[in-house]
Amino acid sequence: MISLEHVEKRFPGTASAAIGDLTLEIDEGETVALVGPSGCGKTTTLKMINRLIEPTGGRIVLDGTNVLDQDPVQLRRGIGYVIQHTGLLPHRTIRQNIATVPHLVGWDDERVDARVDELLEIFDLDRELLDRYPGELSGGQRQRVGVARALAADPPVMLMDEPFAAVDPIVRGRLQDQFLEIQERLRKTIVFVTHDVDEAIKLSDRMAILNIGGVLEQFAPPETVLREPANDFVREFVGAERGLKRLALIKVDDIEVEPGPVVTPRAGADEARRAIDAAGFGWVSVVDEGELLGWVDRQALQGCDTAGEATSRRFSAYVTGRDSLRQALDSIVTSRTAVAVVVTEGQHYRGVLTLERISQEILA
Amino acid sequence: MSDFFVGATTILAQQDTEPLIRWIWISDHADEIVSRGLQHVYLTIVTVVIGFLIAFPAAVYASRHRWAVSPITSISGVLYTIPAFAFIFLLLPITGLSLTTVAIPLIAYSLLILFRNTLAGLDSVEPEVKEAAVGMGLSRRQLLWRVEVPLAMPVIIAGLRIATVSSIALITIAALIGRGGFGQFILDGLNTFFWTPLIVGVVLSVALAFAADLLLLGLQRLATPWATASGVRAVAT
Secondary structure: EEEEEEEEEOOOOOOOOOOEEEEEEEEOEEEEEEOOOOOOOHHHHHHHOOOOOOOEEEEEEEOEEEEEHHHHHHHHHHHEEEEOOOOOOOOHHHHHHHHHHHOOOOOOOHHHHHHHHHHHHOOOHHHHHHHHHHHHOHHHHHHHHHHHHHHHOOEEEEEOOOOOOOOOOHHHHHHHHHHHHHHHOOOEEEEEOOOOOOHHHOOEEEEEEOOOEEEEEEOOHHHHHHHHHHHHHHHHHOOOOOHHHHHHOOEHHOOOOOOEEEOOOOEHHHHHHHHHHOOOOEEEEEEEEEEEEEEOHHHHHOOOOOOOOOOOOOOOOOOOOOOOOHHHHHHHHHOOOOEEEEEOOEEEEEEOOHHHHHHHHHHH | HHHHHHHHHHHHHHHOOOOOOOOOHHOOOOOHHHHHHHHHHHHHHHHHHHHHHHHHHHHHHHOHHHHHHHHHHHHHHHHOOOOOOHHHHHHHHHOOOOOHHHHHHHHHHHHHHHHHHHHHHHHHHHHHHHHHHHOOOOOOOHHHHHHHHHHHHEEEEEEHHHHHHHHHHHHHHHHHHOOEEEEOHHHHHHOOOOOOHHHHHHHHHHHHHHHHHOOOHHHHHHHHHHHHHHHOOOOOO
């Protein structure tokens, strides 16, 4: 979809090239993060794609055409662009801001209105905001409008320059989640710049880690970067807690859970005791036709004929298949049973995750 | 010059006998007051409009080519320092007693203010707003007219207000060659030791300046609805 071929950028009056020789192939529908220390040329790289900065060498091919052969103004109208402080036009209402590019490319009012409605829904923005000015919105709202505006004319490609850096951490987390949800549906080709490794890990399908002078140190999915950093630079750049960061990327659904000790409520007390001993956890889950009732230990079984008679205690926390292993780990270290119980929607028992199982996954 | 002071002193000496205002004079000269007023307004408009037509493109050019800022500021600064009398008398041999002789100095004086304010206005537009606008695909012309000029409007209009008010005051000097609008009454009053036209001239000049200033202030409010809206309702939700 976008390929940078031996791209070079030298700014006048500087000895070394901002970008020496960068080749990067970005597939359709993927989200690529450009990360690296200050001076690595990540923003320069981004801005060369829509020619806000002109490369001094190489080719940038977008959808089969070299961008350098296109009229820059027309080119930019076909590419969504979001910047850190949103750059909303302060003298235009939210509606006018969102409609900027559709108007530039000549959509009629009816089509623009329909599109604005659609975007309001996608971005969960209040209709009342439409006639306000950007100065009247909160930072988080402005940022969402900024992204909505970039998507207004439905461009296949979006460029984002530190899109969530200007808002506080709580809002940023929410915006990132919303970004993932929207991207899941729209499948745009997105290139974004961030200085925040965790943001890159969370949002990108592949991350391009750049060194000073635009040297591409590694270009791979976050999971790979964390598991097998290409070199010391990457290892140092992604920082400590690589294991934990990787756990955040793996969903419980992605790995096999252990069945764990289980009995039905109709099982005899002796059978339950045997199950407890066999697993060595000191307790057994009571599951009735898939539904998790709770857990019992030897003490609770005293004087009972069946497992169902004993007073079962509920697990303090569960994880579902959509949770990450990092959340499962949190559940393990905070529960008395020392395991994470995995359930599907509606309390259907699936199994358990133990600390050993999770460390296996990190070491794999 | 000295004639002025002689006249003024004589008037002060006569103030016991002469009332401040003879209302009958005003009603007798209603037509003249109107025509002088129109002349004053006309000259003001000519000055500010032509001044702006020169200063605006210069400021736009300078905002894109920074090297031009300093020479343009210097030239308009030098023009600003030429004394008004000298300026008018220098032009007399060339343009005679025409409107042009008055208009040229007035326009020259307005340039410094109009240029600097327009440039400051264009410079006040936040870089990220411009970057986003260009990134979305606005052409240079669209950037100027749809983004930079509207956002620079408060500062540009502030410059127009200063230029207008100072022109209204300066125009009275043009009475020397019979083109002074209300200034003519001031000069007449001084020459004839007569309070009424002097006061009428001064009061109407000041009133005109106030009115023009208010008008432009209103225009600024109309042109920048976002500024008021953000100011009043700027709440972070």
